[in-house]
Amino acid sequence: xxxxxxxxxxxxxxxxxxxxxxxxxxxxxxxxxxxxxxxxxxxxxxxxxxxxxxxxxxxxxxxxxxxxxxxxxxxxxxxxxxxxxxxxxxxxxxxxxxxxxxxxxxxxxxxxxxxxxxxxxxxxxxxxxxxxxxxxxxxxxxxxxxxxxxxxxxxxxxxxxxxxxxxxxxxxxxxxxxxxxxxxxxxxxxxxxxxxxxxxxxxxxxxxxxxxxxxxxxxxxxxxxxxxxxxxxxxxxxxxxxxxxxxxxxxxxxxxxxxxxxxxxxxxxxxxxxxxxxxxxxxxxxxxxxxxxxxxxxxxxxxxxxxxxxxxx
Amino acid sequence: xxxxxxxxxxxxxxxxxxxxxxxxxxxxxxxxxxxxxxxxxxxxxxxxxxxxxxxxxxxxxxxxxxxxxxxxxxxxxxxxxxxxxxxxxxxxxxxxxxxxxxxxxxxxxxxxxxxxxxxxxxxxxxxxxxxxxxxxxxxxxxxxxxxxxxxxxxxxxxxxxxxxxxxxxxxxxxxxxxxxxxxxxxxxxxxxxxxxxxxxxxxxxxxxxxxxxxxxxxxxxxxxxxxxxxxxxxxxxxxxxxxxxxxxxxxxxxxxxxxxxxxxxxxxxxxxxxxxxxxxxxxxxxxxxxxxxxxxxxxxxxxxxxxxxxxxxxxxxxxxxxxxxxxxxxxxxxxxxxxxxxxxxxxxxxxxxxxxxxxxxxxxxxxxxxxxxxxxxxxxxxxxxxxxxxxxxxxxxxxxxxxxxxxxxxxxxxxxxxxxxxxxxxxxxxxxxxxxxxxxxxxxxxxxxxxxxxxxxxxxxxxxxxxxxxxxxxxxxxxxxxxxxxxxxxxxxxxxxxxxxxxxxxxxxxxxxxxxxxxxxxxxxxxxxxxxxxxxxxxxxxxxxxxxxxxxxxxxxxxxxxxxxxxxxxxxxxxxxxxxxxxxxxxxxxxxxxxxxxxxxxxxxxxxxxxxxxxxxxxxxxxxxxxxxxxxxxxxxxxxxxxxxxxxxxxxxxxxx
Numbered sequence: 001x002x003x004x005x006x007x008x009x010x011x012x013x014x015x016x017x018x019x020x021x022x023x024x025x026x027x028x029x030x031x032x033x034x035x036x037x038x039x040x041x042x043x044x045x046x047x048x049x050x051x052x053x054x055x056x057x058x059x060x061x062x063x064x065x066x067x068x069x070x071x072x073x074x075x076x077x078x079x080x081x082x083x084x085x086x087x088x089x090x091x092x093x094x095x096x097x098x099x100x101x102x103x104x105x106x107x108x109x110x111x112x113x114x115x116x117x118x119x120x121x122x123x124x125x126x127x128x129x130x131x132x133x134x135x136x137x138x139x140x141x142x143x144x145x146x147x148x149x150x151x152x153x154x155x156x157x158x159x160x161x162x163x164x165x166x167x168x169x170x171x172x173x174x175x176x177x178x179x180x181x182x183x184x185x186x187x188x189x190x191x192x193x194x195x196x197x198x199x200x201x202x203x204x205x206x207x208x209x210x211x212x213x214x215x216x217x218x219x220x221x222x223x224x225x226x227x228x229x230x231x232x233x234x235x236x237x238x239x240x241x242x243x244x245x246x247x248x249x250x251x252x253x254x255x256x257x258x259x260x261x262x263x264x265x266x267x268x269x270x271x272x273x274x275x276x277x278x279x280x281x282x283x284x285x286x287x288x289x290x291x292x293x294x295x296x297x298x299x300x301x302x303x304x305x306x307x308x309x310x311x312x313x
Numbered sequence: 314x315x316x317x318x319x320x321x322x323x324x325x326x327x328x329x330x331x332x333x334x335x336x337x338x339x340x341x342x343x344x345x346x347x348x349x350x351x352x353x354x355x356x357x358x359x360x361x362x363x364x365x366x367x368x369x370x371x372x373x374x375x376x377x378x379x380x381x382x383x384x385x386x387x388x389x390x391x392x393x394x395x396x397x398x399x400x401x402x403x404x405x406x407x408x409x410x411x412x413x414x415x416x417x418x419x420x421x422x423x424x425x426x427x428x429x430x431x432x433x434x435x436x437x438x439x440x441x442x443x444x445x446x447x448x449x450x451x452x453x454x455x456x457x458x459x460x461x462x463x464x465x466x467x468x469x470x471x472x473x474x475x476x477x478x479x480x481x482x483x484x485x486x487x488x489x490x491x492x493x494x495x496x497x498x499x500x501x502x503x504x505x506x507x508x509x510x511x512x513x514x515x516x517x518x519x520x521x522x523x524x525x526x527x528x529x530x531x532x533x534x535x536x537x538x539x540x541x542x543x544x545x546x547x548x549x550x551x552x553x554x555x556x557x558x559x560x561x562x563x564x565x566x567x568x569x570x571x572x573x574x575x576x577x578x579x580x581x582x583x584x585x586x587x588x589x590x591x592x593x594x595x596x597x598x599x600x601x602x603x604x605x606x607x608x609x610x611x612x613x614x615x616x617x618x619x620x621x622x623x624x625x626x627x628x629x630x631x632x633x634x635x636x637x638x639x640x641x642x643x644x645x646x647x648x649x650x651x652x653x654x655x656x657x658x659x660x661x662x663x664x665x666x667x668x669x670x671x672x673x674x675x676x677x678x679x680x681x682x683x684x685x686x687x688x689x690x691x692x693x694x695x696x697x698x699x700x701x702x703x704x705x706x707x708x709x710x711x712x713x714x715x716x717x718x719x720x721x722x723x724x725x726x727x728x729x730x731x732x733x734x735x736x737x738x739x740x741x742x743x744x745x746x747x748x749x750x751x752x753x754x755x756x757x758x759x760x761x762x763x764x765x766x767x768x769x770x771x772x773x774x775x776x777x778x779x780x781x782x783x784x785x786x787x788x789x790x791x792x793x794x795x796x797x798x799x800x801x802x803x804x805x806x807x808x809x810x811x812x813x814x815x816x817x818x819x820x821x822x823x824x825x826x827x828x829x830x831x832x833x834x835x836x837x838x839x840x841x842x843x844x845x846x847x848x849x850x851x852x853x854x855x856x857x858x859x860x861x862x863x864x865x866x867x868x869x870x871x872x873x874x875x876x877x878x879x880x881x882x883x884x885x886x887x888x889x890x891x892x893x894x895x896x897x898x899x900x901x902x903x904x905x906x907x908x909x910x911x912x913x914x915x916x917x918x919x920x921x922x923x924x925x926x927x928x929x930x931x932x933x934x935x936x937x938x939x940x941x942x943x944x945x946x947x948x949x950x951x952x953x954x955x956x957x958x959x960x961x962x963x964x965x966x967x968x969x970x
Contacts, residue, residue: 060870062869112759116703116760120692122769123870141749223859294895
């Protein structure tokens with residue numbers, strides 16, 4: 001990697017760290033416009049994070065160190081995962097053969113820590129949330145890996161930088177992998193809604209503990225801890241929007257931009273695009289009943305599997 | 314080689330020492346046992362380490378009028394990798410077990426020396442199994458291993474459950490031995506002597522039918538020991554019944570001798586046909602998915618861990634299957650990736666599974682129960698045990714920076730590289746979602762165990778009165794935890810450990826491992842270290858932010874309900890319920906509903922569905938023969954007469970030329 005490329009990679013990471021909190025804001029703004037409400041401003045999450053960082057924390061008397069460590073681990077692993085994704089559409093900061101496995105692995109560590117923190121409170125509601133979170137995550141994981149495998153087969157390399165960078169687009173356009181890439185994109189979008197706890201799997205705006213999944217896990221977190229969890233959630237949305245954007249660009253058969261500024265602009269555009277799509281989905285689709293969620297996830301995974309079979313043929 | 318034998322001698326001497334110095338001097342006996350055993354493990358381990366470091370295999374032939382010809386022992390790189398794991402984990406389990414047994418002695422149990430003697434015998438026998446180079450020594454050591462395991466499983470034979478588990482184990486292990494006898498007999502018919510060298514030399518001249526028979530019999534014989542689905546049914550009851558340090562050795566090491574056997578057969582045969590690779594890969598996938606699914610359904614913490622051994626054997630088999638496919642399709646890179654993943658996962662699983670079993674042993678000792686629904690909140694009362702357990706849990710679910718991740722990463726890469734080929738082997742890529750499902754379910758399962766047992770509040774008095782076991786006792790487990798973190802943060806260490814064997818299995822001579830593996834290993838170190846560094850940085854930031862306010866302590870939010878009780882916590886059954894209901898009848902959960910209560914039971918599809926009904930049918934058939942045995946002399950004389958008459962009749966009429 002040349003210096004200028006690595007400069008772009010680091011700039012892209014910085015842009016993610018700064019701009020990702022806009023995604024939930026864009027989503028709720030879109031929802032507000034579509035449903036004819038006033039709504040909160042786009043930068044609401046920044047204000048919330050700032051407010052929470054100033055606040056003190058309330059800790060449950062039952063909790064142990066893992067409760068306090070979990071938000072830290074969650075945020076750290078999400079940032080490390082970001083370093084593995086080619087946010088600028090070309091190369092990631094850290095890349096190696098099979099780094100897609102590491103991407104899923106570090107996100108898994110964060111989820112493990114947060115689920116343990118939920119059980120640490122001894123609350124039945126948070127236990128329920130943790131149970132649902134790990135259930136849905138374990139069903140979404142195979143689909144995500146099928147999507148990675150499909151991209152890898154197209155790019156002839158099992159690293160995210162090749163799958164999402166130039167190689168997939170180049171080979172994909174000439175090798176007739178377009179339909180596969182479209183299926184992978186649909187599948188990644190469906191699964192990222194589950195991974196990031198949005199409708200139709202989870203509803204971040206619900207107010208009833210019994211119906212929550214991700215939100216109920218963090219009921220007892222407050223102050224800077226809650227800020228870290230919310231921030232990590234926004235970063236994860238940003239990661240999936242970058243992945244999705246790159247798959248779509250590859251599917252379109254267009255070559256990648258060579259200019260660093262264009263890469264950064266595309267990244268920010270992907271955040272806005274993700275926010276708008278989430279907002280649209282949440283405005284027109286109701287949340288699924290819990291027993292239906294596995295079907296939804298299986299459907300999302302099956303899409304990617306069709307894509308894989310098409311390129312294996 | 315003499316150093317190795319001296320080490321084994323010391324291990325045996327440790328057992329004998331414990332047997333001799335007992336009764337009122339039992340404390341001195343414990344000291345003798347631990348010191349001799351540790352020195353023995355270090356001595357024998359040094360011999361194995363030397364083989365790996367210098368790359369020069371050892372061998373020793375004992376001539377003379379031994380049964381079965383000369384006895385040959387040897388250590389090559391494959392044996393050495395297994396020996397290091399066996400001796401390291403064995404020493405840790407023995408030290409932990411000594412403290413456990415001392416506690417039992419304090420409660421009035423006498424024959425703890427016998428457990429120690431059997432344990433030392435078992436350890437020496439396993440070491441001998443992987444060092445044996447003739448059929449007679451191998452099968453002899455194999456049987457000593459099987460019998461001493463049985464003796465250890467039924468250590469608490471006063472409980473009916475334990476005796477039943479022991480019996481099931483004994484039947485399974487002897488069925489396995491029978492298959493091995495058949496395998497070696499088939500193979501040896503073509504060989505000049507009973508030594509492994511002769512078997513290897515005879516391998517090319519084996520007919521196609523004989524090769525198929527050898528490969529299938531090896532899969533059955535070694536498969537029973539390794540415990541993959543559907544040959545796993547003896548494993549969960551036996552591992553739950555044995556004392557904890559014995560379960561740790563059995564789950565971590567003894568079942569791995571099955572994996573060793575498969576790899577040894579592969580080496581001696583010089584590769585296997587493609588169908589065998591597919592079969593092993595398929596067995597690995599089914600064993601992995603079903604193992605973790607059945608683990609989720611368990612209430613007993615040790616049974617749960619035992620089912621996870623079934624799952625991890627599945628992951629190991631997936632690696633070996635990919636490796637065998639790589640060899641048969643002449644793709645050395647795929648072969649190396651697969652074997653490296655399988656072999657490294659064998660070592661890793663030995664470390665984290667014994668760590669987890671020692672943790673469950675500490676919990677059992679402190680609380681007197683293995684039922685997770687009765688536990689809870691132990692993290693506060695047993696901080697060290699919790700630390701070890703949570704490290705083991707993170708290692709087994711395969712997340713960085715722990716060792717389980719490294720080997721799963723290798724297996725993923727093997728599956729993916731197979732997908733790159735143009736041959737039919739590219740279908741192996743469909744193993745990727747299966748492995749992803751396995752690790753996802755494992756994460757769910759270990760969130761459940763760690764959370765329900767250690768976090769929240771105590772559900773019963775068993776848990777609320779728990780007292781942490783003395784710190785010194787837990788040192789062996791912490792050493793295992795340190796090994797898990799080291800191998801996870803520095804994957805190059807583990808990969809270097811297995812690389813010589815992997816080259817041999819893949820049949821590539823002196824070619825190094827693929828470059829992406831080497832560079833990937835150092836990048837995983839980078840990922841691990843940056844995760845740690847970033848966490849530390851954020852932790853310090855959090856402390857700095859928190860300094861302005863002191864954290865308030867309030868009860869957990871319960872939707873404004875102000876009298877929550879420990880019984881209102883999510884239980885282990887309710888935690889696992891959504892996942893199990895998705896998989897329906899496959900999960901093997903039976904639900905009993907009444908108007909006031911609901912209970913779930915975990916049943917084993919193979920044991921309760923196939924093995925026991927079959928057993929009962931054989932038993933009934935055997936009972937029908939009972940009428941022949943009346944115990945009266947004149948009846949027996951009649952039988953003898955009848956047999957004679959039949960024989961005479963046969964001679965007179967049947968054998969006419």
